Amino acid sequence: MTTVTATPASVATAHPERRVTFAFLITGFTALLVGALLGPLQALNYAGINLYEQLPWLQSYYQGLTLHGVLNALVFTTYLNAAILLYFPAREMGVAMNLRFVWTIYAVMTGGLVMAGIAILSNTSNVLYTFYPPLAGHWGFYLGLALVVVASLLVAVEVFRMRMVWRRANPGKVTPIVTYMSIMTNAMWLLASIGIVVEVVVFLLPWSLGLISGVDPTLARTLFWWTGHPIVYYWLLPAYISWYGFMPKQAGGELVSDSLTRLAFLMFLIFSTPVGFHHQFADPSISAGWKMVHSLLTMFVGIPSLITAFTIAASLEVGGKRAGGTGVFGWIGKLPWRDASFTAQVLAMISFIFGGAGGIVNASFNLNMLVHNTAWIPGHFHLTVGTAVTLTFMGMTFWWVPHLTGKRLFSPRMALASAWTWFVGMMVFGFGMHWQGLYAVPRRALVSAAPEGTYADALVPQVITGVSGVILLVAIVLFFTVLFGTLFASGRLREEERPAIPFGNAVELRSVGVLKVLDNVWGWFALASLLVAVAYFPTLIDMLLNQVGLPPQRLW
Ligand code: HAS
Ligand code: CU1
DSSP states (O other), X not given: OEEOSOOGGGSXXXXXXXXXXXXXXXXXXXXXXXXXXXXXXXXXXXXXOOOGGGOTTOOOHHHHHHHHHIIIIIIIHHHHHHHHHHHHHHHHHTOOOOHHHHHHHHHHHHHHHHHHHHHHHTTSOOOTTTOOTTBOOOHHHHHHHXXXXXXXXXXXXXXXXXXXXXXHHSTTOOOOHHHHHXXXXXXXXXXXXXXXXXXXXXXXXXXXXXXSXXXXXXXXXXXXXXXXTHHHHHHHHHHHHHHHHTHHHHTTOOOSOHHHHHHHHHHHHHHSSTTGGGGOTTOTTSOHHHHHHHHHHHHHHHHHHHHHHHHHHHHHHHHHHHTTOOTTTHHHXXXXXXXXXXXXXXXXXXXXXXXXXXXXXXXXXXXXXXXXXXTHHHHHHHHIIIIIIHHHHHHHHHHXXXXXXXXXXXXXXXHHHHHHHXXXXXXXXXXXXHHHHHTTOBSSSOXXXXXXXXXXXXXXXXXXXXXXXXXXXXXXXXXHHHHHHHHHOSSOOOGGGSOOOOOOOOEEOOSOHHHHHHTOHHHHHHHHHHHHHHHHHHHHHHHHHTOOOBOOBOOO
């Protein structure tokens, strides 16, 4: 193995794929802006304050919550994933994107977004982002979401095509690391998305159109969670691409292990999907035995994140020590804390330590009963998707938007402040919500409408949660001021002044034994599929044979 410093792509030349990448990025962040602005209202709801009645364009808490969940968790992430999963492999391999195809993907995704958006805004689809039947939305809602999923799968097709082109030109070589991470994420998503595709195309869409009269809620929920758990890794892994692929360089260090990185992604391919029952521990129609199997497999999918914790911390340590830090902790202070992009992403990592620990609690068959359907769960996922992922994507924009657009970052100090404010706001929110969950305050309930004294025990965490909503509102304003300030700034950086992609020192890999084994994507895909079949088919077949179809219901 020889170490080469520059990947061909880090040489700055004009790149036509920047434009479409930017289109995905900015559409995603616009969705986040709208979705996130509703967040403080939800936080205040937990403090007993209902501002929903003040908003003339929203009819109810549930309409607002649907918009919040769909735009932030489903739309924002999918757009950013498209940008990350396509752009960095293209640049790393030096393979041209099929631009016409990628713009088509953008059009399909955006068509879906517009459809689902209209359905929600017209108050016909207040079904929340999990859209459990028999609660029924407008067909436009399901079709819109289906188009977003189709577009995400087309992203996978294009990434596989680019890798094929690269392999033809580089026979016998091991896939470059950032590309490998993107390929594994896409392969995982291919297997993971089957559940939701079947649920929407075979059941919900025909049902909402009146073509079939009933849908079995348990079957639909099971198909939903086939995708609904691994989708959280579809959100997380693009953030990991930045943590593994770029953060070592941003910290002045080096990725300490190429093979552990690949192993972690391989484990996500294998273990992400056969675990969905951990969202259904309280559901009837699934036997305790299979629930236990999924609970156990969930512990396995925690392992690649634990690997990540150690690999990334060690990679940052290299940077801190190179900058003169000594001792067990001395290196931490030497890290580039003034760099908003770096700091945002380390704060994202720190939030994930708490989000991940909560996840292990959720996954424990017995402990889950205590926290299921309580405020604890939104507490958990605002530390994971809401901070670990979102704050990483925000941090990436601080170098990536100048890289793509040639505009100078507007106020690096405000960028740094926005990262800290987001982190503090979300940590306070997570603290308040987890704590409320222990008092059994329900999630997805208009707490402010409960009879006085219902949640009297939980007053302190409720106030804490309300305060976090205000902190987060400040964070949103700061971050989007930086983003739009950057875009609307006059003047452009010269080509050579644009920040380069912080690829680490690429290790040129030829036929290195173990890496070759890890590189056999389709072999591992087959193994992953087998495991999913074993974990799901007995239960699904039973459900398919014993369906109880319910008609659509609208409770608003
Ligand atoms: Fe989860 C529910 C279990 C991870 C998102 N999860 C949810 C829901 C969402 C979500 C959205 O088992 C709600 C769904 C709904 O609406 O009903 N989750 C887990 C487990 C993990 C996990 C075991 N979740 C995530 C991630 C998400 C996410 C990631 C989004 C991106 N989750 C559950 C369960 C439920 C659930 C149950 C259902 C609960 C119920 O009853 O409804 C694991 O993957 C977590 C592993 C993570 C770790 C942490 C590793 C730490 C790292 C950072 C290291 C720090 C460094 C910094 C390097 C073990 C990698 C060092 C820096 C220095 C300066 C020193
Ligand atoms: Cu899950």
